[in-house]
Amino acid sequence: MGMTNTISFNKLGIFDLEINRVAIDNIFGTGIDIYWYAIIITFGMILAISFCMWQSKKFGFTSDELLDVCLWGVPCALIGARLYFVIFMLDHFDSLWDMINFRNGGLAIYGGIIAAFIVGLVYCKIKKKNALALFDLASFGFFIGQSIGRWGNFVNAEAYGSVTDLPWGMSINGAEAVHPTFIYESLWNLIGFLIAFIVIKRVKKEHGEIFCFYMGWYGLGRAFIEGLRQDSLKVLGVFRISQILGLVFFVGAIVLFVLIRKGVIRKLTEKIVQKQVDKQNSYTNVFEGSEDEDSVITVNESDLFMASLEAHRGRNREDEENVDENNEENK
Numbered sequence: 001m002g003m004t005n006t007i008s009f010n011k012l013g014i015f016d017l018e019i020n021r022v023a024i025d026n027i028f029g030t031g032i033d034i035y036w037y038a039i040i041i042t043f044g045m046i047l048a049i050s051f052c053m054w055q056s057k058k059f060g061f062t063s064d065e066l067l068d069v070c071l072w073g074v075p076c077a078l079i080g081a082r083l084y085f086v087i088f089m090l091d092h093f094d095s096l097w098d099m100i101n102f103r104n105g106g107l108a109i110y111g112g113i114i115a116a117f118i119v120g121l122v123y124c125k126i127k128k129k130n131a132l133a134l135f136d137l138a139s140f141g142f143f144i145g146q147s148i149g150r151w152g153n154f155v156n157a158e159a160y161g162s163v164t165d166l167p168w169g170m171s172i173n174g175a176e177a178v179h180p181t182f183i184y185e186s187l188w189n190l191i192g193f194l195i196a197f198i199v200i201k202r203v204k205k206e207h208g209e210i211f212c213f214y215m216g217w218y219g220l221g222r223a224f225i226e227g228l229r230q231d232s233l234k235v236l237g238v239f240r241i242s243q244i245l246g247l248v249f250f251v252g253a254i255v256l257f258v259l260i261r262k263g264v265i266r267k268l269t270e271k272i273v274q275k276q277v278d279k280q281n282s283y284t285n286v287f288e289g290s291e292d293e294d295s296v297i298t299v300n301e302s303d304l305f306m307a308s309l310e311a312h313r314g315r316n317r318e319d320e321e322n323v324d325e326n327n328e329e330n331k
Contacts, residue, residue, distance in 0.1 A: 005157040008171040019155050037152035044148030045074065048141035059137040059207075060130060069134070073119040077112040078102075084111025088233040088241055105156075108233065109149075110245050113142065132208035132265070139214035143193035146185070146218070153182035161228035179228045188221040208265065212257040219249025 007017045024034040049070055053063045085108040086099050093099045120138060124131035153159035157172050161179025169177025192214065200213045223246030226232055232240040259265050 006173050007154075007157060008174075009168060010171060010177065011167045011169060019157070021156055036155040040152040040155070041145075041149045044145040047148065048145040051144055052137050052141045055137060055140065059133045061134065061137065065127070065129070066137075069120055069123050072123065073116045076119045077116040078107070080115025080118075081107040081109060081112035084108040084114075085233070105158075108242075109146065110242060116142075130207055132206075132211060132260075135211035136204075136207055136209070139211050140193065140197060142214060142218075143189050143196060147189035147193060148186075150182045150186040150189070154180075158182075159229065159231060161225075162230060178230075181225050181228050184225050184228075185221065188225070189218065192217040192221070206260045206263075206266065208260045209257060212253045212260065214253075215249045216253030216257075219246040219253065222246035223250065 003022055004018060004020045007019055008015045021035055021037065022033045023036045023039055026032070027034055049066070053066050056063055056066045082100070082102050085106040086093065088108075089106070098104075116138070117135060120134050121131050123129070124134055150159075159182045160170060160172065161181040163169075163176045164179050165177065166179070168180065168183075170180040171177045195217070196210055196213055200210050204210060223243050226240050226242040226246060232242060234240055256265075
């Protein structure tokens with residue numbers, strides 16, 4: 001595709017839309033062009049983060065904590081999206097630079113989703129926050145971001161489907177009308193967001209249920225929509241990767257939802273927390289000579305380390321004093 005494409009929806013009476021992929025040409029004389037795709041993706045990301053910040057307190061997070069996650073999650077999501085694409089398109093790259101230069105296209109949303117949720121999981125592990133609550137909140141953001149971001153495919157005249165005679169068939173540069181699959185996915189995600197925010201949020205009983213809905217809804221829709229596309233990533237030249245992952249997401253969402261509703265995830269989390277508490281409390285009665293046998297001295301690992309260090313320093317001082325006394329006697 002060139003920098004400018006002509007897009008028409010002939011049966012809807014929309015003809016010859018001249019769309020330039022470049023929004024700002026040669027910015028500041030640097031020779032770098034800013035594409036509409038990047039602007040649309042960035043707008044979707046900002047709107048998604050803003051919405052999640054607005055809802056963050058209801059899920060047990062502050063706005064600052066959410067920004068901390070995003071500062072790590074957004075770059076890692078971009079890396080994940082590019083890495084996913086490169087892995088399944090290795091034969092299309094001639095050098096390492098070609099692999100990392102995503103200005104020529106090549107970001108796969110599944111890689112970004114997986115990377116972002118991994119970052120969220122690590123963050124919650126470190127900060128001792130509820131990961132499923134964060135996943136619920138992030139699911140709203142992904143619905144919003146994907147619903148808006150898909151319009152970047154429209155200005156790039158890409159990610160379209162097979163030939164169709166439906167009234168909304170899209171013609172690119174005078175070719176036969178095709179399925180505008182980017183619109184299908186955008187609308188699918190918008191409907192999913194409305195259902196999640198208006199219905200699922202109100203009826204959910206456990207953290208993680210909105211996340212399950214997101215995975216199931218997006219996975220099911222993507223599995224069907226991907227079957228219409230002409231540019232799908234394939235494995236072994238036959239199987240569409242995104243269709244397979246979509247079905248995996250859908251089935252996984254059902255399984256996870258059942259486990260959450262039955263309290264299995266909550267009980268497992270409680271066991272993990274209890275083990276951490278037991279480990280913390282295992283450092284008791286460290287010092288001998290407690291006057292009260294019923295009293296319990298509890299210290300954490302840091303306190304134990306400092307006590308050992310001070311004891312070691314004390315022994316060194318005693319050794320030095322003994323050496324000095326022996327020297328005095330020898331004199």
